[in-house]
Amino acid sequence: xxxxxxxxxxxxxxxxxxxxxxxxxxxxxxxxxxxxxxxxxxxxxxxxxxxxxxxxxxxxxxxxxxxxxxxxxxxxxxxxxxxxxxxxxxxxxxxxxxxxxxxxxxxxxxxxxxxxxxxxxxxxxxxxxxxxxxxxxxxxxxxxxxxxxxxxxxxxxxxxxxxxxxxxxxxxxxxxxxxxxxxxxxxxxxxxxxxxxxxxxxxxxxxxxxxxxxxxxxxxxxxxxxxxxxxxxxxxxxxxxxxxxxxxxxxxxxxxxxxxxxxxxxxxxxxxxxxxxxxxxxxxxxxxxxxxxxxxxxxxxxxxxxxxxxxxxxxxxxxxxxxxxxxxxxxxxxxxxxxxxxxxxxxxxxxxxxxxxxxxxxxxxxxxxxxxxxxxxxxxxxxxxxxxxx
Numbered sequence: 595x596x597x598x599x600x601x602x603x604x605x606x607x608x609x610x611x612x613x614x615x616x617x618x619x620x621x622x623x624x625x626x627x628x629x630x631x632x633x634x635x636x637x638x639x640x641x642x643x644x645x646x647x648x649x650x651x652x653x654x655x656x657x658x659x660x661x662x663x664x665x666x667x668x669x670x671x672x673x674x675x676x677x678x679x680x681x682x683x684x685x686x687x688x689x690x691x692x693x694x695x696x697x698x699x700x701x702x703x704x705x706x707x708x709x710x711x712x713x714x715x716x717x718x719x720x721x722x723x724x725x726x727x728x729x730x731x732x733x734x735x736x737x738x739x740x741x742x743x744x745x746x747x748x749x750x751x752x753x754x755x756x757x758x759x760x761x762x763x764x765x766x767x768x769x770x771x772x773x774x775x776x777x778x779x780x781x782x783x784x785x786x787x788x789x790x791x792x793x794x795x796x797x798x799x800x801x802x803x804x805x806x807x808x809x810x811x812x813x814x815x816x817x818x819x820x821x822x823x824x825x826x827x828x829x830x831x832x833x834x835x836x837x838x839x840x841x842x843x844x845x846x847x848x849x850x851x852x853x854x855x856x857x858x859x860x861x862x863x864x865x866x867x868x869x870x871x872x873x874x875x876x877x878x879x880x881x882x883x884x885x886x887x888x889x890x891x892x893x894x895x896x897x898x899x900x901x902x903x904x905x906x907x908x909x910x911x912x913x914x915x916x917x918x919x920x921x922x923x924x925x926x927x928x929x930x931x932x933x934x935x936x937x938x939x940x941x942x943x944x945x946x947x948x949x950x951x952x953x954x955x956x957x958x959x960x961x962x963x964x965x966x967x968x969x970x971x972x973x974x975x976x977x978x979x980x981x982x983x984x
Contacts, residue, residue, distance in 0.1 A: 601716065604775050605669075605709050606728045611768040612673065612704035613736035615680070615761040618744040622754070627689065629754040637689040641696055648700025650934055655701070656708070657927040665712035665923065670772050672704040677765035684758035692755070706733065707926040714922030716777065719914050726910045731853065734846045803971075804912040805929060807868055809936040810967040811905055814875065815845075815898075816940025817947065817963075818882075818956035825953050829886045844892060848899025855904065864908045869972050871905025874898070876964035883957035 619626070623641055627634030660668040676699060683695035706729055713725040748757050818825070823838050833841055859867060878897035881890055917925045947955040 606732050608768045608772050609709045609729050610732045611764050613733045614740045617737045618740035621741045626754040631689045634689050644696045645700035648697045652701035653931045660923050669708050669712050673765050673769035675702040677762040680758040680762040684756050707930040710926040711923045714917050722914050723910050734849050804909045805932050807909045808933050812933050812936040813940040814960040814963050816937040817944040817960045832888050844895035845899030848896040849903045852900045852903035864911045867908030871901040872964050872968040874901025876961050879957050879961035
């Protein structure tokens, strides 16, 4: 148990370095492009989209590679490959070369699925739930700290592109520590049930619950998130421009601050966790749709963050049960792929809604979606479980 705790911390630290590198750059991409290339700003849009599209297209390749070489080697190799690519990007002499680096970065970057697949080879179900939660929490920490810390460093470089060298060094150190310390995989030799076996047993719902729940949460968030700053500027107005980013980050901060809730809620049924989280998110969305007072917006943002945390606590429990059926690699790569698809679809749908119904329309549609999710999961899942799975 003590050994498991040690390498869980190590994998979590490695995941932090990868997420720190991923989340640090996007807010300063325009600064990097304009400060490094004469015509760099014209590439801004495609530079934002390219890594996401590459990550989406690279999922099948990464899943096959992980299956063939093993989770440990895949995890270490992804850190090394990303470090090499970022080192090359730091000396890019044209926007096209920089764009190629971003595409390669999207293909090889370590992800939640890479780290989770390795953890599943070493941990039992209860420990794996803790491990997944730790990865999700550290991702939020990286999302908050990355832009804040990098913003204070990037100004010291004569060519902003050189900041990639620091990130590459961080990733190389991480890869070195992982190589020295991570034990090899210890695959569970027990026979996994197939999807058909599970359907015949009447427990087929386990296969789709975590995926659908995640899609609903992320799709709902992506409907309004790209337009949230504009919403604050046009509807709330009283919030200073210097605090807009902070208000935008409140859900992530509330997510992290909700960790003490784990103790009182851990004995609740999975469906109770899921529906409670959906309800909090729904109330936060309705509040922002109806009210333009800045204090109410802050409260609603905090409620959304807390609801997301509680929802994912339930989702994680369902997700671990699926690893016993489909295997860890397939489960986590599918989970991450469906999440990215939901976010992309939500952003596109949100643009459409704003165009035809105004800036507040995504809040209304998102809250309606959460109501449907609440009713659906409560009616379906509560009938199929009488107690928590773990």
